[in-house]
Structure formats: structure tokens, C-alpha cells
Amino acid sequence: MTAIAENKPAYDGQALDLTGKSGARAFKNTLATVLIVLAFLVAMIPLVWILGTVVSKGYHLLLNADWWSQSQRGITVRREGGGAYHAIMGTLIMALITAVIAVPIAVLGAVYLVEYGKGTRAAKVVSFMIDILTGVPSIVAALFVYAVWITIFGFNRVGFAVSLSLVLLMLPVVLRSTEEMLKLVPDELREASYALGVPKWKTIMKVVVPTAFGGIVTGVMLGLARVMGETAPLLILVGYSKNINLNPFNGFMGALPTMINQDRTELALQPAADRVWAAALTLILLVLVLNVLARLVARFSAIKSK
Amino acid sequence: MTESGPEATTATAASGKKMELGPVGHLGDRLFSAFARGSGGLVVLIVAFVGIFLLALAIPSLADDKSSFLFSRIWEPGGDQPRFGIAAMFYTTVISSIIAMLIAVPIAIGVALFITYYSPKRLAQPVAYAVDLLAAVPSIIYGLWGIMFFAPILLPVINGLSDALGWIPLFEKPAGDNVGVVFTASVVLAIMILPVVTAISREIFAQTPITHREGALALGATKWEMIRMAVLPYGRSGVVSASMLGLGRALGETVAVLIILSVPNGNDPWNSSIFAGGETFASKIANNAAEFDSPEKTGAYIAAGLVLFVVTFLVNSAARIIVDRSTPGAKRPRRNRRAGTAQGASA
Numbered sequence: 001m002t003a004i005a006e007n008k009p010a011y012d013g014q015a016l017d018l019t020g021k022s023g024a025r026a027f028k029n030t031l032a033t034v035l036i037v038l039a040f041l042v043a044m045i046p047l048v049w050i051l052g053t054v055v056s057k058g059y060h061l062l063l064n065a066d067w068w069s070q071s072q073r074g075i076t077v078r079r080e081g082g083g084a085y086h087a088i089m090g091t092l093i094m095a096l097i098t099a100v101i102a103v104p105i106a107v108l109g110a111v112y113l114v115e116y117g118k119g120t121r122a123a124k125v126v127s128f129m130i131d132i133l134t135g136v137p138s139i140v141a142a143l144f145v146y147a148v149w150i151t152i153f154g155f156n157r158v159g160f161a162v163s164l165s166l167v168l169l170m171l172p173v174v175l176r177s178t179e180e181m182l183k184l185v186p187d188e189l190r191e192a193s194y195a196l197g198v199p200k201w202k203t204i205m206k207v208v209v210p211t212a213f214g215g216i217v218t219g220v221m222l223g224l225a226r227v228m229g230e231t232a233p234l235l236i237l238v239g240y241s242k243n244i245n246l247n248p249f250n251g252f253m254g255a256l257p258t259m260i261n262q263d264r265t266e267l268a269l270q271p272a273a274d275r276v277w278a279a280a281l282t283l284i285l286l287v288l289v290l291n292v293l294a295r296l297v298a299r300f301s302a303i304k305s306k
Numbered sequence: 307m308t309e310s311g312p313e314a315t316t317a318t319a320a321s322g323k324k325m326e327l328g329p330v331g332h333l334g335d336r337l338f339s340a341f342a343r344g345s346g347g348l349v350v351l352i353v354a355f356v357g358i359f360l361l362a363l364a365i366p367s368l369a370d371d372k373s374s375f376l377f378s379r380i381w382e383p384g385g386d387q388p389r390f391g392i393a394a395m396f397y398t399t400v401i402s403s404i405i406a407m408l409i410a411v412p413i414a415i416g417v418a419l420f421i422t423y424y425s426p427k428r429l430a431q432p433v434a435y436a437v438d439l440l441a442a443v444p445s446i447i448y449g450l451w452g453i454m455f456f457a458p459i460l461l462p463v464i465n466g467l468s469d470a471l472g473w474i475p476l477f478e479k480p481a482g483d484n485v486g487v488v489f490t491a492s493v494v495l496a497i498m499i500l501p502v503v504t505a506i507s508r509e510i511f512a513q514t515p516i517t518h519r520e521g522a523l524a525l526g527a528t529k530w531e532m533i534r535m536a537v538l539p540y541g542r543s544g545v546v547s548a549s550m551l552g553l554g555r556a557l558g559e560t561v562a563v564l565i566i567l568s569v570p571n572g573n574d575p576w577n578s579s580i581f582a583g584g585e586t587f588a589s590k591i592a593n594n595a596a597e598f599d600s601p602e603k604t605g606a607y608i609a610a611g612l613v614l615f616v617v618t619f620l621v622n623s624a625a626r627i628i629v630d631r632s633t634p635g636a637k638r639p640r641r642n643r644r645a646g647t648a649q650g651a652s653a
Binding site for chain 1: 332334335337338339341342343344345346347348349350352353354355356359360362363412413414415416417419420421424425433435436437438439440442443444445446447448450451454455456497500504528529530531533551554557558559560561565587588591592595598601604607608611614615618619621622623626
């Protein structure tokens, strides 16, 4: 008691403030806060810079109707004019074929993992293989298709070959997101359906998949966004054509990434530079629109648990 | 995530049993389950095919190789004496990815902490989206922006680093102001893998049990001390595996590197400096796609692609193993124990 009474005057002033911290600790805390905020600002620089550059250098060609309706047919690097119709269509066609092949396999694969194989060794193997597929670099996927499609079967370099390699890249994205969504579907829904005597496959088709539909669509859009920007498979598996070619099984085909690649060595020439940045902006817009749509769909169709 | 644990397994087993009450062996059921299983099997087949076909096409060329594939730096797949060694590519690929990781990981951890614990609540979600947007920018645009706009401002950094550390061969700057160097590619790669590492770290940090955090704060820890003592140790393995996934991405990145890196002249001596040009596996393959005219040359590039495949596979598996072993570590053993006792009780 006396000790406390004696000590008390010494603590007068600051020390009674129990929330206080010593100078070194307070300093470290502030320093950490500053560094963390700084890290965030540093990370934002490239995003703002890239978007700013591409928009400011590319937007004026996009305002021209020709950009959306004309090809580059007959237009040399030095000449202005033409549009990106051929490349936009090429990108869309190849992405569409990719989706048509990849989505059913991915959704059924996810159904297998969640509804049929859960916990089995086979499902673990499948799951592991998907992880490997997730990590396969696009150039390796392209080389694989090159090896099969061109070296072994002796086919030509065409848009369809690109789609085949993009399937390898899109499949794991869609499969994983579908799997996550199917897992979120409450078991009560399944059980209610079984209790009514509905067969398992109909339960999956009419109850489970529709419940998870929004999430599946999100995954498909994110997968599409990923494959549309891929350039490496285009470089190896199809030639760039300035003409409109809507046939993925015959002839070279334009695509936005290869359109950028085509003129990027001629950036000193104004018409070429304009086209490069306009194509880049078009590509970013396509990818961003898909990403934003995916997020919106995800937000409005989230499965409400409980 | 993938490890759903015994609880989930028993749940399906139970519903599976209930199923048998219904029409057993329904044709639709059998067909549908066959399709689902087939798709699962197809995924396995695809991955196996990728490995097998690449190997099958690479082996004949490797047999003709007149130099040591793994240790030679000479790459001349054409001609009577085909020689292809991947040492130079391997070096550039690995060094550029490692530098990218060294830059990206600390920033990604900072951004993840900012989103989870520092930013105002209303800002956190938009910031997370903004960082994810970085991942949505196609890589060819990174390459273009990187060499046109970003590289010039890196020149002073390159000069400064080489002035200070130039006595180390790694930082020795060759004559001339070349910006299409490994270092530039690394910084751009760092920006490209930032969203991956941030996204995973963010999720892990957010999962730190609130009791750990409040415990630290209750003991009088400052916010930073709370993060250092509760959040970071909890998230460590998650961050490591996120970094590995980022590394895997950086190793395989093709077009951005292809655009940025200047290919050294054929007669120039090989340079180990990060301020020199070079070629990675991916950029070499993409650069020489036009050279795939004979099966032998193609095989040489496929062999290089196979090495890239194996390296990325190893890195990604390491990431997965770390995740499996320890990320939900705080959760998993507990969950298993609980499931174990539950099973014991029912038996």
C-alpha cells in the first residue's frame, strides 16, 4: 500500500494513460502503416498508367464506325484507315469455339468432383490434374497442340487449333469456379429432391446446376476473359490475316493480340501506332466488360446460405 | 477447399445411401454419371497426353543433340550438327522470375494487409477489384507498355544499381543504354504476378482467427505488433504458396517477355548480368515459331517447352503441397479430431 502511495506521484502525467506505447513501438507502428499504404499506392500506379496510356492513345479510332466494320485488307503499315472487324471477329470466334468445347467438360467434371467422386481417390487424381492444368503456361499448351495438330496429324495452322490450346487454359478456370459453386448448394435442396423420388441425375440437372447457375456463368466469363488476351497460342498456331476470315478450319485468321503484334515493330509510324493502341484498347474493353459482367452476375446470383 | 474432410465424405455417403431408396440403376442416372465420370477422366487424359506427346516428340531430337542439353548454352537446332543446350534460357527464365518475385511479394503482402486491416471498410472491396483488374490486362499490353513507357523510367534505376553494385557480375552493365533487359522484364513480370499473390494472401490474412487478433490487441499490442504476431505467422504458408503460384506464372509468361527482352546478337559472348538481354524458354519458343519447319527443329523447341512444363509443374506442386500441409493447418487437425470422435461415438 505504502509503495503504491509512494510511487504515485512519479506516474503523474503521462504514465497513467494506459493506452500509451513507448516511442520505439509507436514509431514502428506508424512506419508499418506508412509502408503498407505505400505498397498499395505503388501497386495502383501501373494500373492507372496502363489504362491511361491505352485509353488516351487508342480511343479516337474506336469512335470511328470503320473500326468496327472494316478489315485491314489492302492497308499497309503506312496508310491510315481500315478497322479491326476481322480481328474482333477472329478473337470472338476462337473464344466461342473454346467455350463450346471447354464448358461442358468443365461443368460435368465439376459435377463429378462434387456429386459423384467426392472423397474418392479417383477424384483426388482428377483434382490434382486440374491443378497441374491451371499451372500449364500458355506456350506449353500451344506447343502441345502444335505437336498433335500439326506435327502428328499434319493439319494446317488454323483458328481451330488455337481454340484447342485455349481449351486447356479455360478448362481449369471454369471447372474450379463451378466446383466451388456446386459445393455451396445446400444439401437440403438435394435431399428434398431425393425425398420426392427424383433421380440423382435429374436432381443435379434441375436443382443443383440451376441453383449454381450464376456462379457457373461467372466462371465461364472469367475463363473467356483469360483466353481472349492470350497471344502465345496465336503466334504459334495460326497466322495473322488482315482479311476477314470467319472460317476457323481454313486459312489464317486475324485476332486482336496478333493485330497488336503485327504492327508493334512499326510504332514509329503514326497510322501503325494508332492501330496498335486502338486494338489494345478494344482488347482491354472486351476483357474488362467480361470481368465486370462476371462480377455483376456473381453479386446478383450468389447462393444465399441459410 | 479440395480437402473437404471426413465430415463432408460421410454426408455424401449418407445421401448416396438415401439415393438407393429411389429408382436404382435408372438409365438416365447411369448415363449422366458416366458423362460426369468421363469428363473427370478426360481431364486426367488431357494432362497425361500433354506430357506424353511433348516427350514423344522431344526424344528423337534429344537423341540427335550434339551437345549437352541441360548444361550447354549453345542453341543451334538447324544444320548437320544440331546442338541445343538450354542452360542460357534456363538461367534467364529463373533469374527473371526470381527477381519478379522479390519485387512482387513484399508489395503484394503490403496490399493484402492494406485491404484486410488498414483500408476503410468501404474502400476494401473496390481496392481488391482494382488489383484484380491488373490481372485482367492482357499480357501483350503489359509488354507493349513495358517497353514503350515503363522501360525508359527504369534506365536511371539500372544505371544507379550498376554504378553501385557493378563489381558483381550480376549487376554489371554492358555498354550502351539498352532497356530491353532482364531487369525490365522482371519488373513487368512483378506487376503481372502481383494480383495473384495479393488475392491469395488477402484471403489467408482475412481468415486469421479473431481470437488471435483480439488476444494480441488485448495484451496491448499495437496494430503492427498484432499483425506481426498474429496475422503474419498464421498466413505465412499461404503467402509462400501464393508466391509459388506467382513464380509459376512468371516462369511461363511469354508475350510480355518476348516484347521486352532484346535478343542478344549471335556472336556476342553470353552475359550473366540482369542488365543484359536474353531469352526465356517461353520467349525463345514464341520467337522462333517460324523455325518449326523440320520435325527435328520442332522437337528441339518442344524439348525446351517440356523443361518449362516440368519446372512450372514442380513449382505449382510445391505450392499445392504447402497449402495442403499447412494453410488450413490450424483448422484441419482440429476438424479431423472432431470428426474422429464423432465417428467413434456413432460406432
